Amino acid sequence: MLKGQSEIRIIWLMVLTIVAVSAWFLKIEVLTYVCGLAFVMSVMHYVDALQKPLIDISAQQHLTLQFTSKVPLYISSLLAVVGMSLQWGWLIGLGLTCWIFFFLRWLRRLERSVQQLQEKLHHVQQQPITPENSTAVISNSTQPLSETHPEMSLIQQIKQWIFQGNPVLKAATVVLVIGIILLLRFATEHWQVSLSLKLAIVAILSFVLTRIGVFLQNKNRSFALALEGLGLAGLFLTLFFAYYNHVIPNIYVASICFAVVMALTLTLSLKQQSIELALMAMVIAAVAPFTLPVRAATAVEFVAYYWVINFCVAILTTLRPWKILNQIAFLMTVIVAGSYAFIHGQTQQHDALAFLVLAHTAIFIWLGFRFSQLIAQKDVQQFQLKPALDIALIFGAPLVAYTFLYLIYFEKTVWQASLSLAFAVLFAVLYLLAKRNQTVKIISQSYFSLMLIFITLIPPLLLQDEWSVMGWAVEGVLIFVFALYQKSTVSRYLASALLLVAGLSSLYYLFESAHFPSLMYWVLSISYFAVVLLANAHEKFQQQLTYSSITFLSMLLLSATAMQLFLWVDYLEGSSQYIFTLILMSGLYVILNSVMLWRKASWSWLIPKWIGVIPLYIFALFFVIHRSENGSILWLNTIEQAGIFFSGALLTWLWLRPSVGLKLEKEWVSLGTLLSLSLMSLSILPALPYISVVILPLAFCAWCFSQKENLNWTMFWQTRSSLALILIWIVCSQLFSQQPFQFYLLPVLNPFDLISIAILFGFIWMLSLQLKQGMDRGIVAVLSVLSLLWLSSYVILRALHVYLSTPYNTLEIWQNSTIQLSFTLLWVSLAFITMSYATKKDMRSLWILGGSILMLVTLKLVLLDLSHIGTLTRVISFLGAGFVMLIIAYIAPIPETKALNH
Template sequence: MLTVRRDATFDAGQKIQEYVKNFFTTGNVVVRVGLIVLFFGVAFLLKYAASRGLVPIELRLCGVAAGGVALLVLGWRLRMKKEAYALLLQGGGIGVLYLTVFGAVRLYELIPPVLALVLMVAFIALAGMLAIVQNARSLALFGACGGFLAPVLVSTGSGSHVLLFSYYALLNAGVLGTAWYKAWRELNLTGFIFTFGIGALWGASYYRPAHFATVEPFLILFFLMYAAISILFALRQPPRLKGVVDGSLVFGLPLVAFGLQSALVRNFEYGLAMSACALAAFYIVTATVLWKKQAEGLRLLTESFLALGVVFGSLAIPLALDSFWTAGSWALEGAALVWIGLRQRRCLARSFGLLLQLGAGVALCFGLFADPPADTPVVNAFYLGCLLVSLAAFFSNYCHCMYRDRLMTWERTLHGFIMVWALLWWFGGGLAEIGRHAATGHGIFAALVFLSLSACALSWLNRKLAWEDCLFIPCGLLPALIPLAAATFYLSAYEHPCARWGLAAWLLALGINYYLLKIHEQAWPKNLVGSFHVVSLLLATALLAFEAAYWSNQALREAETWQFVTWCIVPGCVVAALYAWGRRLTWPIQRWSREYLCAGTGILAGFLAGWIVAGCLHKGSPAPLPYLPLINPLELVQIAAFLVIGKWYKENRAEAAPYRSVFFSVFAAGVFVWLNSVLARATHFWAKVPFDGSHIWDAPVFQTSASILWTLSALGAMTFAVRIQSRRVWFTGAGLAGIVVIKLFTVDLAGIGTVARIISFIGVGVLLLVVGYFSPLPPRRSMEDTQ
């Protein structure tokens, strides 16, 4: 900023230096210097004569005036021979007449101010006519300066401002008339500076609210006059808009006039807003009229007027409305400018439109701190402001898609950010409104409906309007449903998925999700669609399990086992149903069979395995039913879970073939652990042993039963190994049998009673004899063949 100011100061000084140099080095320098000396001489003569009293003052002033007239006449006669010399003489003559009248009214009070003003107006008119006839720009400029300074020079401070501004209206009419014939920029700028500068000085010193009715018409008149002058000048020479004169008149006029207007209407409610609207209407209507003329010289001026109309229209909104409505109005205006800029290939209009939309978002954010949102849901300034900002950004993004070939490089970079901006305000505003007004339970379901319908609408826009940027946005629906489901689970003490109108909301959300997967399965990447099918299956299963667990808890509040087993029953039933009837559905099961019958069910089977392990640590009280080993809710469901896992492996043997040995090893270990948990649970219920690790392990009945169970397990493993001729499985069973023998001599022998110890040793010994007879070690060759 400092650099710019220093450069501007340097340029101004250089121009002044250049003007002084030209004044004394170009043209008729002698005449110019002579006139300056003559003025000083006349001034000294008047002063000397006044101080000495030699000649009556009236005669002195008449003599001076006669000298001025002589200069004027001589200059007129020489206009054909020596044009430059003649113009200097005419200017000097008119200057002498100005000074004479000034001296008569201010120094000697020989004539009244009104008469002096009339005489000065006559001299001004004379100078203007001489300037137009002779095409003398400098003479017109000299006359204008004298005319605007005349009332200041003759003023006593007690005159009427109506007369002052009426006089300036006459002068400006002369400037306007001159502009009709001549494109003199200096004259236009001189009139503009004097009119509004002296008007501002008067207003700062003398204006009172009571003067509004007599001042406002003159301000409007002067504004219209100089707006007409700028148009007349454009008809003859297009404004460069970057020059000092043109910039001051085209853009400086509304700024100065609006600044003065703000001082006049500061005591009126909505005064500034109405003034800005009036200015906007004037510039837009004028631009429309000029546009219809299709004149080449008016093109830049028309665009300038249109830009000024947009600016003042934008400014009127915050002056009249709160920040929320301001944001919405600016956003719509910005979107319109983007559209017009693309249609007419105007980069400046598009840039201003984007800036307006950014300003709309900023205004909306500031409004949140300044004005608390209203209590009326949806129909309030905050949400409607968010809605308008987002719709404007959506429209701008669509225009960019339609006119992509007309975009600049930086606009192509911003293209994606416009869509992100639109989505932020659309979803942010909608979810914020739901959070502010919806009750705890209703908020999640309202968010489900809002997100689902939004995704569906964006998908429809993508297909209907060929709107490329909307293609992948609906992909976000499914990831958004997951945290909502988690929030429902978090609030499970108060809600469940089907509470109130939750069933309808979740059905709508999942239905739209599958609808989007169906219609976009060719457009979206195949891997993405397949992953979404898997996630959709898991989400639906989790919601069903959650709902079933909620109702089982409601039915049997004191029996937590029933709620626990529900979390396994639902996924198990889903897997079983998919394998029993899923292939009958052409879409989505057959179309995405690998995702549903392998990946999806595989994850559910893994969940069942984890649930089985968790169930082994569960007390498993079957209340209100009595406990029977294996024939109780927990262990029956665990058996069913093992069967479902086995079914999954059978259906996917080809895909699981590389992991066959791992699967069977883990499966067998799981069954073994589960059998031990059944034994521990039976010990708890029948032997009245507390269900915790230390008490169960110390119970003699558990130790005896465990020894027999482990030996039976070893017997089963070794018998199965002989059948399949697998030395690896046989050694596993043998290892387990060895662990039993070690346990007998380290635990059972020292820590349990006589009867239990006897039963342990005899039972294990008999079983080992049976193992040795029926399950000998398979030969090595058979093992190698099997491998």
């Protein structure tokens, strides 16, 4: 696993490098910068993943190793990003140079730590391996893969065939097949000899190659099979080129030749017991039509041709239980032939295509029956149906076939119902036949289930227009209830399919109907709600739900909520219809949540509930944006303002109840609760939305801080989602707020500055919690420094704008000497306060934080202020900063390493 992860990392870095270089030559500098930044962060994460095990091992061995902080790397990356955004090439170069230097130093110290650890572990005596253990290891390692894993999936079998044996030989075979295709195309277009002679030469060579492979079968089986497969591929391809270039006069002669080649393939595969040869021939035959240089086949020709391939596969797998041939044939038919027919099919071809679909279905029904019969004959007790591809031939083939027929006769309900009845009768007959043979008891039960499935499809099909959608939905609910009581997995899958068909069909009638089909969507949304609630209504129902079932229920609740929002908006009238809809849906969820908790529903309800409320937040966001004007929220009346507050309160209650949800998935609960509190908070000061939106989250943060002995509430703020939300506010509020000077009295003594400072304290407290959770110290330090400098700088920037009319939130601030002087003095003062306090309290990490601020001040002086050294304010910047640095150097030296644990 570790080796695979390392290979993936190397491939990822190579891809980033290739994309970055290509974008640079294509003059897409932005993409180059993004790839470069991703490369830098990926390399740092990669090396950090190597360093963490060393730290753990050194702690176990009581060995003191010296590791380098990653703070300089983050600062260097930040310099490069700033240079990219400002298009300062010299700053980009400086940032990259510093990053390379600190990264190489990090690697050097990491290498030194590895050497120390090796020397330490060299003296540790290793446990000897006993002969019994070594024998077990050897016996297990030499056991064939087919014996250790007798039931492999399709993907595992393909990996085994590709990567085991002689991969060079297989790669050479693929390359030679491609070469034959190119040779045939070149010969068709350029060679001067007759086309008949060209193709005859290639066909003779292919036959000779096949004969040589048969001759070498007893000497080198794998090499012989490769030659036979290559020769048969050449015969197939030559035949196709000959027919579509009119060298073979008609379809009948071509069909005879194709039958001969196929018969040869079948004979060699069965005689040599070679599934590899059969698989190679089948894939080449399926790919052959796409190699033609002249014309494309019609949909009927293509699907008919694939039927011939499937017929040959049926002959092989009737005699041999080669499951992988059945699986690949089914997938190729559905994906390749189905897609081709969908793209190239025409209306006048529908009847012919429907007949061919039925012909394919007959083959795969037989394959499913025969394969199960062959397996059951070996050991009836051990035989059981496997999920996914194993069961696809029994259930998937007829259901997929009927789906194609349903689409072909989409608007012909009588035809659809008749076909469903025909399938039901067919599987009823097969059930009666299979039931007589006790060796295929399970397959008979499958046929019985399929018969019931097709019978249940008939009633909704006979309904007209939107009523058919309601029929699908109601029948899906009834079958889902039946499945829960009977513990029937097949019935549950059938109900899910009916509900899915109902949802997809509703989209068709939504766009095709002349009026909005409100009744259809009422029934559909209520059905979706009913399924989710019934699935969680009883403990024995909840135990039947798997992860896939929970995902499906979540999508149902998401769709039902979106439909209900539109339906209530359409039903209600007046200017307050949107806010009433939001209140109504929030209250509905609170009621349903209370009922589910009373029924002791757990994670099978919580996850769909969390997914289902997403449309409510999107709806509320669009409503708030619609009511925004010039940076303020203008409610039409007090009902809307109170309604937003009440809706946010309901949603907050929904997220916090039950409290066990916080332990189950704290990221989701934290995100939802903060968004709900923010929605409530928007109703407090609508004229100042950026201040209003964080009032209640800040109050909640203060309350949690006072309850810090309660781990549940502390856990709430240990999430990355809450950290990301606060960080977004820190950046966006300062940049985009249009009322930062409302009620401005003095610096700090104004609403915006007070809220910004409160957010800063909350953010730093959250970072300290993240540090305890194992977040990288370098990231915590960088975020702390940047947030402190960002918010404090904006406090000064607003004060200068009020009193000295300096620029605000424009690029001119970087050219204004007064602003730059103020920034320099502010930053160096913050560094002085931080480092002095750290020295006094022997807090080495806090001192390094202040030192980072001081380093940023130095970089600012050298990179920015030095370019305007002629102005008085720049001179004062250097003198003031230098003077404070002298004081720091005297009274605030770095604490000793022994104080690190403080």
